Amino acid sequence: xxxxxxxxxxxxxxxxxxxxxxxxxxxxxxxxxxxxxxxxxxxxxxxxxxxxxxxxxxxxxxxxxxxxxxxxxxxxxxxxxxxxxxxxxxxxxxxxxxxxxxxxxxxxxx
Amino acid sequence: xxxxxxxxxxxxxxxxxxxxxxxxxxxxxxxxxxxxxxxxxxxxxxxxxxxxxxxxxxxxxxxxxxxxxxxxxxxxxxxxxxxxxxxxxxxxxxxxxxxxxxxxxxxxxxxxxxxx
Numbered sequence: 221x222x223x224x225x226x227x228x229x230x231x232x233x234x235x236x237x238x239x240x241x242x243x244x245x246x247x248x249x250x251x252x253x254x255x256x257x258x259x260x261x262x263x264x265x266x267x268x269x270x271x272x273x274x275x276x277x278x279x280x281x282x283x284x285x286x287x288x289x290x291x292x293x294x295x296x297x298x299x300x301x302x303x304x305x306x307x308x309x310x311x312x313x314x315x316x317x318x319x320x321x322x323x324x325x326x327x328x329x330x
Numbered sequence: 331x332x333x334x335x336x337x338x339x340x341x342x343x344x345x346x347x348x349x350x351x352x353x354x355x356x357x358x359x360x361x362x363x364x365x366x367x368x369x370x371x372x373x374x375x376x377x378x379x380x381x382x383x384x385x386x387x388x389x390x391x392x393x394x395x396x397x398x399x400x401x402x403x404x405x406x407x408x409x410x411x412x413x414x415x416x417x418x419x420x421x422x423x424x425x426x427x428x429x430x431x432x433x434x435x436x437x438x439x440x441x442x443x444x445x446x
Contacts, residue, residue, distance in 0.1 A: 261442075318363075321372050
């Protein structure tokens with residue numbers, strides 16, 4: 221079993237739609253959590269950190285459920301420019317090493 | 331541009347050859363990381379440095395792989411006797427001195443290696 225699991229998708233949605241991605245992690249000692257965005261053939265870039273209380277950044281909302289070891293990302297009012305792969309990332313506080321999920325691909329269509 | 335830089339951006343080599351990649355982190359970032367990413371997968375951790383000290387290595391880092399950061403600034407990753415399975419994107423990231431669990435890692439553009 222992978223340490224961080226995501227549905228690979230693709231999620232094909234129309235512009236303006238709301239879409240949600242989920243992620244589960246296996247290490248209950250994990251300390252911090254992130255969503256990174258990766259465009260085709262580019263490097264990953266931090267989208268947002270994920271806090272237990274949940275956090276929002278514009279159209280993006282991230283939630284963490286430590287009891288269920290579950291992380292989510294909600295994107296409202298999808299834009300064409302949101303098309304990318306979204307990587308769920310966990311830091312186990314063991315040298316600050318990041319463990320990535322396989323990514324969920326989003327395609328927003330006009 | 332003061333971000334993480336990597337060189338070369340692309341490398342094509344024949345099986346059995348040695349290759350070396352370079353990473354220049356964001357200046358004053360003490361920690362430097364190497365990851366490997368294959369098509370359709372997320373990046374996988376290879377190794378990291380705190381200044382010039384290599385503090386952790388993944389089991390993915392076979393004895394054909396070696397990484398150095400001799401002066402605590404740039405780093406090199408060398409692959410000896412390359413195999414076709416080494417074909418991947420090699421990503422470098424850096425972060426400031428660890429003061430908590432949420433220090434962001436900033437990634438470079440990667441070096442795409444193709445082994446023929």
